[in-house]
Amino acid sequence: MRFIPHTEEERREMLRVIGVERIEDLFADVPEAYRFPPLNLPPPLTELEARWELEALAEANTHTGQYACFLGAGAYRHFIPAVVDELLRRGEFYTAYTPYQPEVSQGTLQAMFEFQSMICALTGMEVSNASHYDGSSALAEAVLMALRLTRGERPKVLLFPTIHPEYRAVVRTYVQHLDVRLEGDTGWTLSQLRQPLGLLEELEARLDAETAALVIPYPDFLGRVLPPARLRETADRVHQAGALLIAVVNPIALALFEPPGSWGADIVVGEGQPLGIPLSFGGPYLGIMATRMAFVRQLPGRIVGETVDLEGRRGYVLTLSTREQHIRREKATSNITTNVGLMALAATIYLSVMGKHGLRQVAALCYHKAHYLAERIASLPGYEVWREHPFFHEFVVRTPRPVPEINRILYEDYQILGGYDLGQADPELSGHMLLCTTEMNTREEIEALVEALEEIGAPA
Amino acid sequence: MRFIPHTEEERREMLRVIGVERIEDLFADVPEAYRFPPLNLPPPLTELEARWELEALAEANTHTGQYACFLGAGAYRHFIPAVVDELLRRGEFYTAYTPYQPEVSQGTLQAMFEFQSMICALTGMEVSNASHYDGSSALAEAVLMALRLTRGERPKVLLFPTIHPEYRAVVRTYVQHLDVRLEGDTGWTLSQLRQPLGLLEELEARLDAETAALVIPYPDFLGRVLPPARLRETADRVHQAGALLIAVVNPIALALFEPPGSWGADIVVGEGQPLGIPLSFGGPYLGIMATRMAFVRQLPGRIVGETVDLEGRRGYVLTLSTREQHIRREKATSNITTNVGLMALAATIYLSVMGKHGLRQVAALCYHKAHYLAERIASLPGYEVWREHPFFHEFVVRTPRPVPEINRILYEDYQILGGYDLGQADPELSGHMLLCTTEMNTREEIEALVEALEEIGAPA
Amino acid sequence: MPEPLIFEYSVPGRRGVEMPEPDVPQTPFPEGFLREDLPLPEVSEVDVVRHFLRLSQMNFGVDKGFYPLGSCTMKYNPKINEEMARLPGFAQLHPYQDPETVQGALALMYHLQEFLKEIGGFAAVSLQPAAGAQGELAGILMIRAYHQDRGEGKKRIKMLVPDSAHGTNPASSAMAGLRVVNIPSDRRGNIDLDALRKECDETVAGLMVTNPNTLGLFDENLVEAIELVHRCGGLIYGDGANMNALMGICKPGAMGFDVMHYNLHKTFSTPHGGGGPGAGPVAANERLAPYLPGPIVAIDQERTVRPDEPFYTFVWPERSIGRVRAFHGHFGVFIRAYTYIRMYGPRLREVSEAAVLNANYLLALLRDLYPVPYDRLCKHEFVIMGKVSGTPVRALDISKRLIDYGFHPPTNYFPLIVPEALMIEPTETESKATLDAFAEAMRRIAEEARQDPQRVQQAPHTAPVRRLDEVRAARALVLRYIPTAEPHPAQA
Amino acid sequence: MPEPLIFEYSVPGRRGVEMPEPDVPQTPFPEGFLREDLPLPEVSEVDVVRHFLRLSQMNFGVDKGFYPLGSCTMKYNPKINEEMARLPGFAQLHPYQDPETVQGALALMYHLQEFLKEIGGFAAVSLQPAAGAQGELAGILMIRAYHQDRGEGKKRIKMLVPDSAHGTNPASSAMAGLRVVNIPSDRRGNIDLDALRKECDETVAGLMVTNPNTLGLFDENLVEAIELVHRCGGLIYGDGANMNALMGICKPGAMGFDVMHYNLHKTFSTPHGGGGPGAGPVAANERLAPYLPGPIVAIDQERTVRPDEPFYTFVWPERSIGRVRAFHGHFGVFIRAYTYIRMYGPRLREVSEAAVLNANYLLALLRDLYPVPYDRLCKHEFVIMGKVSGTPVRALDISKRLIDYGFHPPTNYFPLIVPEALMIEPTETESKATLDAFAEAMRRIAEEARQDPQRVQQAPHTAPVRRLDEVRAARALVLRYIPTAEPHPAQA
Numbered sequence A, B: 001m002r003f004i005p006h007t008e009e010e011r012r013e014m015l016r017v018i019g020v021e022r023i024e025d026l027f028a029d030v031p032e033a034y035r036f037p038p039l040n041l042p043p044p045l046t047e048l049e050a051r052w053e054l055e056a057l058a059e060a061n062t063h064t065g066q067y068a069c070f071l072g073a074g075a076y077r078h079f080i081p082a083v084v085d086e087l088l089r090r091g092e093f094y095t096a097y098t099p100y101q102p103e104v105s106q107g108t109l110q111a112m113f114e115f116q117s118m119i120c121a122l123t124g125m126e127v128s129n130a131s132h133y134d135g136s137s138a139l140a141e142a143v144l145m146a147l148r149l150t151r152g153e154r155p156k157v158l159l160f161p162t163i164h165p166e167y168r169a170v171v172r173t174y175v176q177h178l179d180v181r182l183e184g185d186t187g188w189t190l191s192q193l194r195q196p197l198g199l200l201e202e203l204e205a206r207l208d209a210e211t212a213a214l215v216i217p218y219p220d221f222l223g224r225v226l227p228p229a230r231l232r233e234t235a236d237r238v239h240q241a242g243a244l245l246i247a248v249v250n251p252i253a254l255a256l257f258e259p260p261g262s263w264g265a266d267i268v269v270g271e272g273q274p275l276g277i278p279l280s281f282g283g284p285y286l287g288i289m290a291t292r293m294a295f296v297r298q299l300p301g302r303i304v305g306e307t308v309d310l311e312g313r314r315g316y317v318l319t320l321s322t323r324e325q326h327i328r329r330e331k332a333t334s335n336i337t338t339n340v341g342l343m344a345l346a347a348t349i350y351l352s353v354m355g356k357h358g359l360r361q362v363a364a365l366c367y368h369k370a371h372y373l374a375e376r377i378a379s380l381p382g383y384e385v386w387r388e389h390p391f392f393h394e395f396v397v398r399t400p401r402p403v404p405e406i407n408r409i410l411y412e413d414y415q416i417l418g419g420y421d422l423g424q425a426d427p428e429l430s431g432h433m434l435l436c437t438t439e440m441n442t443r444e445e446i447e448a449l450v451e452a453l454e455e456i457g458a459p460a
Numbered sequence C, D: 001m002p003e004p005l006i007f008e009y010s011v012p013g014r015r016g017v018e019m020p021e022p023d024v025p026q027t028p029f030p031e032g033f034l035r036e037d038l039p040l041p042e043v044s045e046v047d048v049v050r051h052f053l054r055l056s057q058m059n060f061g062v063d064k065g066f067y068p069l070g071s072c073t074m075k076y077n078p079k080i081n082e083e084m085a086r087l088p089g090f091a092q093l094h095p096y097q098d099p100e101t102v103q104g105a106l107a108l109m110y111h112l113q114e115f116l117k118e119i120g121g122f123a124a125v126s127l128q129p130a131a132g133a134q135g136e137l138a139g140i141l142m143i144r145a146y147h148q149d150r151g152e153g154k155k156r157i158k159m160l161v162p163d164s165a166h167g168t169n170p171a172s173s174a175m176a177g178l179r180v181v182n183i184p185s186d187r188r189g190n191i192d193l194d195a196l197r198k199e200c201d202e203t204v205a206g207l208m209v210t211n212p213n214t215l216g217l218f219d220e221n222l223v224e225a226i227e228l229v230h231r232c233g234g235l236i237y238g239d240g241a242n243m244n245a246l247m248g249i250c251k252p253g254a255m256g257f258d259v260m261h262y263n264l265h266k267t268f269s270t271p272h273g274g275g276g277p278g279a280g281p282v283a284a285n286e287r288l289a290p291y292l293p294g295p296i297v298a299i300d301q302e303r304t305v306r307p308d309e310p311f312y313t314f315v316w317p318e319r320s321i322g323r324v325r326a327f328h329g330h331f332g333v334f335i336r337a338y339t340y341i342r343m344y345g346p347r348l349r350e351v352s353e354a355a356v357l358n359a360n361y362l363l364a365l366l367r368d369l370y371p372v373p374y375d376r377l378c379k380h381e382f383v384i385m386g387k388v389s390g391t392p393v394r395a396l397d398i399s400k401r402l403i404d405y406g407f408h409p410p411t412n413y414f415p416l417i418v419p420e421a422l423m424i425e426p427t428e429t430e431s432k433a434t435l436d437a438f439a440e441a442m443r444r445i446a447e448e449a450r451q452d453p454q455r456v457q458q459a460p461h462t463a464p465v466r467r468l469d470e471v472r473a474a475r476a477l478v479l480r481y482i483p484t485a486e487p488h489p490a491q492a
């Protein structure tokens, strides 16, 4: 077979050296009743045939390069400079594993050190790990971390209701058998959901001696950005209550808005996918996780530190591994080992080449396009846009017809992938659509969407 | 600008060090009347905008991955294993230049040595250069080489009439101001063209003391392979006449058929594109050029040789450079310097990973599919297939309607890119189509073509 | 030459990629929201290319050479996988597109689920978990949910974990709120049945089994151990990290495993990415299938018009433990694993056969050079002791010295039950010539240990850096770049 | 460790890529036609990946570091170019498709022709030539055809070539059947007008001018030289290899050049590919435009329906010299050059400005360290002498020593008129920090030459190999792999 190099002759020679006769003899220790079951799989393909099959599967999809796309909701279509993939494709990077042997892993290690540095720069925090699986699991781990940091004495965690619904679901999954209460994220009315500052007050009112943490999205799932000055007050209140403030961020938004580090967050998590990682139907993405230096020993995941070698040259190693499962086993800060290193590398390359200026341009383009689209839709009869609160690149639209209906028509008649149906996330929000624009949406596409919505919304 | 790293401040400092005030001062030596003309070019694009524009241009084409393609005629659609491009994309390879400094070019040099070795293996020759531009210019250079090898005393070169018409045109271009007569390739009737052995006899009959070389295609432009045993006789006659035998080959065919080295060719040239190089609308391709060791000093182009370094380790260098323009100037064997190194590297990787077995499989698939298609078309009313002479993966079909008409219908109604219109090459052949299949043509495509031809050929 | 940090190339005002000017009217930013500085590097594209190219050259991957890292299955990653994952029809799909627009992607996920079911002998598979460890967590949560549904949730709080287990096993158990009980290994490297028996009571949630275990041995007590645990009401979690030994050899599902995760980045050739991403699909038998994390892909019979063109959609297992991540798992990894499985089909058995052949062959070559703590037929990997008697040389030294011979070191100091462990997993993609060369290097290192131990102890000598001071790193805790007062941009 | 040849990995029967079985009935092969053996390597995919990855690491490219190879314009190659050239809508086009099916490709070629016309100030462009040297041959054939049309073909057989010219200039002239007459340079590095005047007679076919010349100098006698030659009925061939100095600075076409080639792989950032492919489009003024090699792309007015959607097609220049290659030129290279030009537009002038700025800056830094034979304002490159007085160190030694400092050596021993020439072309994509570091290395080498000349003379010390024995190579003439009797497969 293709990726097995042995010839028949070599196989014979190897068996001879081992001292057995047939390859089957190597499996004598497998209980006979179970040995060599048939594998009912489709017959093998050559590379060419596999390519044909995979190309056919890929072509059975409509992708966002073909149709204008206004979906966001946690996964964003951004421009990825060609240089990112060119470098990611270097075999020395992508066919290595966890850099346990630093002498032959300085490439990965230094890049991860740079990644940590950039995440600190973006978030305004002091220390970052070298990635977690994705934004949602990073949040779950941040909650567990907050529980540990409050010594397990505070079983309550307050979740802002407009955190990504799937993130909240993941947190629930992680803590389902622990002695933890997740509160604050459900049971709100439409008009309450429309007033994030009101929600903030409500949640602050629930802070107490039982509370381990308050989790704030920035921007929230509906695109809105809470005022940093107001969040500074929140941080004070959280800290006065002896709890921790966790922020869930979109890293592109942080190119514009005051970073959580400067308004008092203790742990910052987020989805790093917008930083040079393709949509890829939802994964692999990049969990971001940063905190204060004081909390570093409770941070889960790999951390790279600077040191020197025998000859005094600067070098990098995995450090603080006594937090980790391979050393501490059941007492580790987390079970994570394989992370998403290559995605972190992608983000590092992306942030390097975009730089301070380019990233700001991207964020500003996202912002301007979304606001232009919001303004245009606001002028359409039958549509209402939530514009009273500052937003980044997503916003809510109340639609004159059911969202799935609108999306179907957009798809079939206009070649447009419409917005996210908020009714899926919360029945209170049904009849509302979440629209997103990035630098990838041209004005032409925006005008086409507006025109389509106008036509679809017009009374028959 | 994007690829110019200087900041304004750095520019000022550099000008200061140089001792001029403004950048314009660096161009004081340009006559003022001509200095700083306007450049009327479209405004600059960012990478994202350039991508959009280029994607739109690419989409304005119908490519061979979309429509079944039966075009060959010197450029062939073959399977390229993914590993080829993965390795070609390594910056150390493709952003280097001619390996003048062997100590930092062992990668290129060793790969070229391997390329030469593989070309020798395929052709059965003793020495190969490290590539020429393409098959046609390699042929032109081979003709010049033959003229030199016969000390300029023989002004006549015999070209077999069914050499690729564009190759013959290129030879004409190259020798137009030299004292050379190209003969034998024109003026034949349809029925003569249909009998390659007859043509061979005719050409042999013209061998004389004036003749520097006879050029034989293998396979010929119409897909036919002359019998190696017969060619051995030709070689004898050519050599007896004191001339040289030049072969123009398709390297994939050489995986099956007896190589020119064993039937007596003196110089072998050919188009290496089928060896892992994409169609790319005609270029860059790969000129192959091999000969006997005795003629190496007249071989144009780069040649890599094995040697050792100061410490006795094996290494590779450019050798015999006294043949080349940078040393010998007007007395060089050729003016070539930049060649198509990266394409030669592609072929080397391709031949490595296909290996002896894989390349034979490819050649056999080409052969079987072409013969199946030929047989099927032969059974269609109104079509006639040239099958009396052995062919490789191309063959001639006389069509019941004009070829351009058939091709237009195939394209518009059947999503098929039909065969090459031989009337373009020679009016004698008008009403004939050259069809090609490779391993990329599935049986389904073949049946679809047959069905379409049947429908198109049916009397209205 | 050490490579500067990308920050050290930065020059204020230098630009990398630039973006187009806005093509829509601009909206003022809200006041009081904006950040002041954004301390990212300011470098050009060529700086970035050279920097990361040079960094890559300081790395060792499977593509560079033999990487016998035990427990990690560092097999060759076919290049076709990389191309397929980059097809725009896959890479440019938004996770929230309507199922109708992503039938190709859903079909791929559905079939991958089916393949994994068949390979492991299970009833259902969820592709959701991001890695093996998350698969473990999911599986353990499933076990807990199962007990809970039977009213035993509060009672069954003990997870039995063999002492040879990977660290993720106890860590995952603890994250799920269970108490970990260590089960020692017997002298043949199997689960000690007596010790196990003692712990088998009504508080047992389950037993985590790695088979072949981390010693590379097929557990000879497996059938009995499973029966013991099942009899006391516990369930069996299978750590499928070592499935590369078992494809077509035996099916854990058939042997009584209730739930198991796969590591697509090991067994199914998806690249390890310098630490990830992987994927840790979790498979379950009939009993646990309803608890799988969601969503999973199924055929929507209602929307299926023709039976040969099923309509695929996401569904939720009846009693699912919930989501373990947003969206639908590491789709990019699934593409690679799917491609790989399609290229082998039933001949995956040959993969496992060759993996086991290679391990036994290499073990045979090394047996006389280094102590072998559990010397019997191994499966896809084996463990030796990195000692040369009468010399001060340790496993770590041997590992580092192997670097000078052009090899990646094996896993060292794991499993914990073998002192000076060197855990060697050659995988099936390595040739006899490579194994011979590795054995020869090991022979020479043993010789060097006797003749010139310092040479081994101070290795590597040819790597981009010498041994690094890990203690200093943990003490100094320099974990990010902090700009110096006087920037001095580096050359590219 | 030296890397074995790929042949040395071969094991009889080992397979790399396999192909599908035939899906059509098989036809017997003709008897007596088949070859017996096919001595290609038999290796696996992983062998191939490791082999070429390791080879690549033994190479130095622009992506690795500074590559100031004079006359070659080793500027950074933007990565977007590579992606665009691989779009299936380009890479999978057959050259003989009907123009209707390839309008995007033809539009790209048409606009590239237009861009090149505008940049050089010419009336028409043919993209056909495969490289600069082939562009030269084409241009010279055009000059010859022009004279022939005037009945002077037999008479005008002399090509005047400055002694500073690149070797391709005389070689191309000779290939076109012309007699080469060398024109010396004057003391300021310009064409010696007196010498030129002496040769200007009715046998002159033309003068080949490289401007800036290979000394990196703008020829101060250019206007006069052109006039002299034109007056005697000769034409001016421009070697456009050095256009990186002139974009938006001056247009050769306007200054009287009749025909000129471009090197897309230099000026327009298409990668050099380890030796090629490049592309050498040839441009002509009104007089020579009818002679351009064909085909070229034009707008077919008849088939154009809407003026904003022209129909592009291939046409033949009226009195074309013919084809210089099969098909239509190096299309893959055109895509890259087109992308590059579109990203700069009229700001290409900034490219030339920065290229000249960098060269003059580096010259200023080196001026006091090494002798400068023609010390005046340079353009995009300059030539120094690789000597350190009172030491045995030569240009070659300095070149090799630069390798140890992480730089690619400059061009050495060219142009021939400067003894111990080091020809340095930094290009515009290099930063000040890089130039500073290079100058510093040159300073240290000069110092080493004085203090420890052997260290310089035996350099490089850190490259994959030491200096190689070129004499031995030319004597032994081992030009291909010849299998040894006893194969012993290498490890991957």
Ligand SMILES: Cc1ncc(COP(=O)(O)O)c(C=O)c1O
Pocket: A336, A337, A338, C071, C072, C131, C132, C133, C134, C166, C168, C169, C210, C214, C239, C241, C242, C263, C278, C279, C280
């Ligand atoms: C035996 C074993 N179990 C579990 C894991 C955890 O898998 P992952 O790294 O994918 O989280 C590993 C991985 O290293 C392992 O070797």
Ligand SMILES: Cc1ncc(COP(=O)(O)O)c(C=O)c1O
Pocket: B336, B337, B338, D071, D072, D131, D132, D133, D134, D166, D168, D169, D210, D214, D239, D241, D242, D263, D278, D279, D280
């Ligand atoms: C001045 C000059 N002219 C002509 C050429 C020939 O161009 P090419 O190498 O593209 O054939 C070169 C290339 O090196 C050159 O430097």
